[in-house]
Amino acid sequence: MSVSSAQPSPAITLSDVSFGWPDGTVVFDGLSVTIPDAVYSLVGANGAGKTTLLRLVAGLLVPRQGSVSVRGEVGYVTQQPHDEPEHTIADVLGMSEVREALRRIEKGSVEPDDFTIVGDDWDLEERVTGQLSALGLPVDLDRRVGSLSGGEATLLAIVAATARRPSVLLLDEPTNNLDAASRTRLFELIDRFPGTVVVVSHDLEMLERVDATLELYRGELRVFGGPYSHYREMxxxxxxxxxxxxxxxxxxxxxxxxxxxxxxxxxxxxxxxxxxxxxxxxxxxxxxxxxxxxxxxxxxxxxxxxxxxxxxxxxxxxxxxEHIRDDRTARIAMPHVELSTRAQVIVDDELTVDGPERVALVGRNGAGKTTRIAELVADGRIVVPFAYVPQQITFDDPRQSIAGAIGDAHPDLSPQQIRAHLARFLFRGSRADRPLADLSGGERLRVALASSLVADPAPKLLILDEPTNNLDIDTTEELMDALRQWTGALLVVSHDHGFLDAVDVERTIEIGADPVGERDGS
CATH class of the missing domain: 1.10.287 (Helix Hairpins)
Structure with missing residues (x-):
């Protein structure tokens, strides 16, 4: 299938592409598509192969059969773009060598190699700091990446990708962790980008700004003219x-x-x-x-x-x-817990939670929301059994299977109990044997929730840090429905106010305000 275009050649061409994982899972079988210059969203259920497709286009994966060609260079920003924490902003932007050559020239160097390294980039620092400032990022090029928030790291990765002037820009969940101001700057950056953009996102505002929608379903790629709302209508x-x-x-x-x-x-x-x-x-x-x-x-x-x-x-x-879509929605099963309205849940001078309250932590990027949660967990201020699903979901051994990881975390459970529990999160049969490294962002969330919620005793407080990151819209809706049915206490960090309203948040606490702001969820 192809999108008609007046361009002399498509920006991206996939010809008879087949790709599968070592465990035998087939992702694509004979996929062919041509994509001309435009701004696209790429949608599909978690696990449909969206990230795999981006990695094939970026050249990070090689198809088993067929070919992938791209006109020009590719800039690719992953779901988790965090670099080594000790790297500097200049390192991430790939400009450290040029800066060092400029410093040597300023000190009197006449070495030809230094002038070759600098090339035409005499104003590189000025240009880059201007880009950083426009996106609300720190302009200190020697600042360590480890000191940046998740949202700042995402924007920095996008700046690094666009600084190389690619013809094709691939963005995997770029609005994750971004506050409202940062999201607006990102939208403006995409609007100004002169080439082709393919973005994977669950952000409805982002999905409504695209020229066309690409959908991955059952290994096939379909093209729908117009934004997400038009795609859903179709x-x-x-x-x-x-x-x-x-x-x-x-x-x-x-x-x-x-x-x-x-x-x-x-x-x-x-x-x-x-x-x-x-x-x-x-x-x-x-x-x-x-x-x-x-x-x-x-x-x-x-x-x-x-x-x-x-x-x-x-x-x-x-x-x-065959034409009925029966796998669009994930399933998230929540246990029923009893929690008295007078029960103490979190005992803290600034953040006290009693009974089955639903509390949201909000604030700008870098305000310290994740740090605040880490302090509550580390200092023993949570006085009931709790489950914590962090913003960045990682695994000790990514080569391990889903069932194996749950078994190690809960050795008291039998293999039959583990598989029955995973089935309630749609990891049935051989799906429970998939390596953790192969999971999409939404699948990682389901695994983390499955592991947390099977604990004995069952958690009475659920802490979620940006839970909708990396989720497709259908899974986000399923998560919202599951949280509405949750009978315990909820502490959630999110920039998505629509999500917070949907899960019936009762109180909102702003982190980073002076003094700490608090308002009713209504």
Whole structure:
């Protein structure tokens, strides 16, 4: 499938691309698509292969079959763009060597190599600091990456990618951890980008700003002109038509089966009548035999005809069902816990939680929200069993399987209990044997929640730090529904006020304000 374009050549071309993981999981099989210059969103369920597709385009993965070609250079920003914490901002931007050469020249160096390194970048620091300032980032090029917030690290990675002047920019969940001001700056940067942008995001505002929507579903890539709202209208209309086709096909199958039964009853009645006539010698024997033979031939043809009709109707039903999307939504199962309204949950001078309260921590990037949670966890101020799902979900051994990791974390559980629990989070059968390293961001969240919520005793406080990062929209909606049903206390960090409203947050505490601000969730 291709997008029509007046461009002389497409920005991205995939020709008969096949790719699978070492465990045998097939992601793409014969995928072909051409994508001209425009701004696209790339949507699809968690695990559909969105990040894998970006990595193939970026050249970080090699297809088993087929080819991937890109016109010009590619800039790629991953879901978790954090560099080594000891690296400086200049290191991340790839300008340390030029800066060092400039310093040597300023001190009197006349070495040709220094002038070669600098090239035309005499004003590099001025240009870069201007870009950093425009995005609200620190302009101290010697600052360590480890001191940046998650949102600042994401913006820095985007600056680094665009500084190389790529023709194609690939962004994997770029709005994660960004506050409102940073998101606005990011939107402006994308609007100004002169080439092709492909962005994976669950941010509805971002998805409404694109020229077209790419959808990955069952290993196929489809192109929808227009933003996410247009794509959903198209998909919803398709599903309505598919459900109607299934209903019609089901009705037709019932009708054909009923006809086959009625025909069989009629044939059996005729057979009994003929047998009675022959037994009572109502007709000559030779005539009876001729009638019986003719009846058997006729009955066989009729049975075969009805059997063919039923088989055809069943095939039409199977074909209609193929168009029903039954895997769009993840499942997140929450345990039921009892928590008195007077029970102390968090005992702290500035952040006290009692009973099944729902509290949100908000604030600008770098204000210290994640640090505040770490302090509460480390200082023993949480006085009930709790589960904490951090912003960056990592695993001690990424090569381990999902089931193996849960088993190590909870050695008291039997393999059967582990698999039954994982099935409630849609990790059924062989999916529970997938290596952790192969999981998407949304799948990582489901694994982290599955591990946290199976604990004994069950947690009475759930702490989530930017839980919607890396989730597709359908999984975000499932998470919101699960949290609405949660009967324990909730402490959540999020920049998404729509998400906070949806999970019925009662209090909002602003971190970084002076003094600490607090307001009702209403």
């Amino acid at each position: 998909v919803d209309a398709e599903q309505e038509a598919a459900e109607s086709a299934v209903a019609n096909a089901s009705g037709d199958l019932r009708k054909q089966r009923r006809k086959m039964v009625e025909a069989q009853i009629k044939l059996d009645r005729r057979k009994r009548t003929a047998a009675t006539a022959e037994r009572e010698k109502r007709v000559p024997k030779i005539v009876a035999h001729l009638r019986r033979d003719a009846a058997q031939v006729s009955a066989g043809k009729l049975r075969n005809s009805h059997r063919d009709d039923v088989t055809a109707a069943a095939a039409r039903l199977d074909s209609a069902r």
